[in-house]
Amino acid sequence: MQFPTVRPRRLRASKLIRDAVAETSVDPSDFIYPIFVKPSGGAEPISAMPGQYRWPVGEPLVRHVEEAVALGVNKFILFGVLPDELKDAVGSGGYDPEGVVPRALRLLREAFGDKILLFADVCLCEYTDHGHCGVVKERRGRPHVDNDETIKLYAKEAVAYADAGADFVAW
Known part of the structure; x- marks a missing residue:
């Protein structure tokens, strides 16, 4: 056996994963459907994306996914959305195990x-009160994203999503 050896076992782990990476014609099961989830309330239209909604974690979200599954869609990516009053400087809503995406x-x-x-989408911008994708600190009198601190939070977020049932995290 020569090195390096390619062992694509991970992509053969289940029929669903094999179907996801197979060379096939376009089919609803090939799509990854984006769903925007929010903590509560009713379904809320997204004005910038006609036909898309922010779905509350609960029965409306389950019914929406049931409708997509009935059409043959079986892959979904979740994006968390928080009201401004739940956002903070470090995006803690993104890595909170009881946050909107882990609950969904x-x-x-x-x-x-x-x-x-x-x-599940791993990013902090939707959870920070400043809208940046990381921890913002002052350096030489100017704000900058502290990558070292931010990466630690991304890791916490990815683990929270995996622990809650995500098959994949998207960076």
Whole structure:
């Protein structure tokens, strides 16, 4: 055996993953459907994306995913959305195990089991009160994103999502 050896076992782990990476014609099961989730309330239209909504974690979200599954879509990526009053300087809503995305992941995993693949977006911009994708600090009199601190928070966020049931995290 020569080095390096390619062992693509991870991509053969289940029929759903094999179907996701197979060379096939375009089919609804090939799509990854983006869903924007919020803590509570009703479904809220996103004006910049006609036909898209922010879905509350709960029964409306489950019904929406059921409709997509009935059409053949079985892969979903979740993006968290928080109201301004829940945002902070370090985006703690992104890595809170009881945050909006982990709650949505657990709900959908319980409702659908392994019939769907769940992806989760790892980023802090939707959880920070300043809108940047990381921890902002002053350096030489100017604000900058502290990459070292930010990466630690991204890791916490990815682990929170994996623990809650995400099959993949998207960076």
